[in-house]
Amino acid sequence: MSEQHEETHFGYRKVAKDQKADLVRGVFDSVASRYDLMNDLMSFGVHRLWKRFAVELSGVHAGQRVLDLASGTGDLADRFSGLVGPEGLVVMTDINANMLVTGRDRMLDHGHAGNIGYAQVNAEQLPFPDNSFDCITIGFGLRNVTDKQKALNAMYAALRPGGRALVLEFSKPVVKPLEKLYDLYSFTLLPKIGKLVTHDEDSYRYLAESIRMHPDQETLRGMMEEAGFENCDYHNLTGGIVAIHRGFKL
Amino acid sequence: MSTRDLALATLESSINALLRLDPFARRKLARYHGRVIGIHLRGPEITLYFVPDQQGELQLLGSIEGEPDALLSGSPLDLLRSGDREQGSQQLFNGRVSISGDTGLAHDFGATLAGLDIDWEEQLSRFTGDIIAHQLGNAARRTAGWTRDTGARLESDLAEYLVEEARLLPHPLEVEDFNAGVDALREATDRLEARLRLLRQRLEGQAQ
Numbered sequence: 324m325s326e327q328h329e330e331t332h333f334g335y336r337k338v339a340k341d342q343k344a345d346l347v348r349g350v351f352d353s354v355a356s357r358y359d360l361m362n363d364l365m366s367f368g369v370h371r372l373w374k375r376f377a378v379e380l381s382g383v384h385a386g387q388r389v390l391d392l393a394s395g396t397g398d399l400a401d402r403f404s405g406l407v408g409p410e411g412l413v414v415m416t417d418i419n420a421n422m423l424v425t426g427r428d429r430m431l432d433h434g435h436a437g438n439i440g441y442a443q444v445n446a447e448q449l450p451f452p453d454n455s456f457d458c459i460t461i462g463f464g465l466r467n468v469t470d471k472q473k474a475l476n477a478m479y480a481a482l483r484p485g486g487r488a489l490v491l492e493f494s495k496p497v498v499k500p501l502e503k504l505y506d507l508y509s510f511t512l513l514p515k516i517g518k519l520v521t522h523d524e525d526s527y528r529y530l531a532e533s534i535r536m537h538p539d540q541e542t543l544r545g546m547m548e549e550a551g552f553e554n555c556d557y558h559n560l561t562g563g564i565v566a567i568h569r570g571f572k573l
Numbered sequence: 574m575s576t577r578d579l580a581l582a583t584l585e586s587s588i589n590a591l592l593r594l595d596p597f598a599r600r601k602l603a604r605y606h607g608r609v610i611g612i613h614l615r616g617p618e619i620t621l622y623f624v625p626d627q628q629g630e631l632q633l634l635g636s637i638e639g640e641p642d643a644l645l646s647g648s649p650l651d652l653l654r655s656g657d658r659e660q661g662s663q664q665l666f667n668g669r670v671s672i673s674g675d676t677g678l679a680h681d682f683g684a685t686l687a688g689l690d691i692d693w694e695e696q697l698s699r700f701t702g703d704i705i706a707h708q709l710g711n712a713a714r715r716t717a718g719w720t721r722d723t724g725a726r727l728e729s730d731l732a733e734y735l736v737e738e739a740r741l742l743p744h745p746l747e748v749e750d751f752n753a754g755v756d757a758l759r760e761a762t763d764r765l766e767a768r769l770r771l772l773r774q775r776l777e778g779q780a781q
Contacts, residue, residue: 371582372578372579375581376578379637382637382638384607384639385607385608385609386607402632405606405624405626405627405630405632406607406624407607408606409606409607409627410607411607433628435626435627438627
């Protein structure tokens with residue numbers, strides 16, 4: 324195996340594949356406690372609208388089983404827990420224990436319990452039987468995964484036939500002037516905000532860089548098809564700054 | 574994603590802010606955790622879907638796949654009135670508000686929602702634009718005003734009819750006259766009673 328295959332991107336840096344998970348964990352350990360505040364600042368609160376739209380595209384309803392990967396503080400899982408009703412199940416996961424604990428505390432504070440399970444999970448190696456979920460979502464998490472294709476394959480396997488996967492992720496702006504403005508914002512302003520709020524400029528620089536390294540809309544759709552998903556489509560939100568990819572297991 | 578999502582998010586947080594102040598309403602809604610209640614507004618032709626969570630707070634969706642568990646449909650005005658205890662069943666029976674699916678769920682939900690103090694005109698304007706919402710609001714206000722005025726006018730017209738036209742009821746002056754007559758009669762009988770008592774005393778005095 325050549326050296327190329329053993330390296331992966333960590334933002335713009337190249338690091339050994341087996342190091343990336345630890346490095347990503349470090350980033351999120353550092354931001355966990357103020358993650359929500361930071362998301363609001365970074366996206367001017369629009370991330371809540373992106374997530375609402377993702378929930379609508381999920382078609383999740385009472386009695387279903389939903390797996391939310393890279394849940395973070397659980398914005399998506401929180402809504403799913405309301406939708407699946409007492410008979411349904413939402414499994415909230417994150418690779419980062421700090422993040423998961425913060426998310427679980429938030430769920431309990433909201434009085435959301437009874438139909439939620441928690442698991443510290445690496446999205447590439449899902450510890451669930453095949454065909455066990457009606458819907459699998461990963462919101463702003465796929466770009467932090469070392470082997471994205473492997474994660475998509477694992478998601479496909481864990482889905483029930485008829486189920487669907489949703490990938491909500493930063494993507495490539497489709498409007499040129501917006502792209503310039505967005506670059507200026509994310510490389511100059513964003514790390515400064517990060518420094519002010521979480522006292523961690525590097526973590527937010529990583530976030531900005533990792534967004535640029537993430538596959539664009541068409542590439543990611545190709546990767547989903549490669550994993551076996553059918554009827555794949557994507558919706559550009561806010562001029563393509565964010566895209567929601569959706570694929571079905573038929 | 575569009576301004577529609579923003580409108581949904583805003584309406585959702587307004588409703589939930591009010592629900593947080595109303596534990597009774599939330600407890601009622603929490604029983605319907607995960608059930609989908611659709612509200613179809615005729616006129617603007619908007620359907621909103623409400624899903625209560627385990628705490629009785631609501632999630633609003635602009636679209637769902639499949640059918641809601643219950644669907645309430647009517648003009649915004651009729652739906653608002655359907656929450657009213659007195660007018661509610663009337664709205665239902667005269668066909669202005671229709672319910673399909675789980676009627677118990679729809680009725681409970683409609684009553685709970687209508688019981689919240691929400692500026693629906695303001696909220697609807699986010700979906701329909703200010704002008705339509707204002708017209709709807711005006712229509713609601715006009716109808717409420719009309720009912721009040723008509724009620725008062727009807728009352729006086731009815732009284733006049735019964736007294737002057739049908740002569741089923743006496744005029745106030747006749748009643749006054751009648752009352753005065755009753756008073757005079759009562760006083761006369763009192764006097765007669767006193768004179769009888771006096772006469773009896775005299776007769777008893779002569780007999781001794």
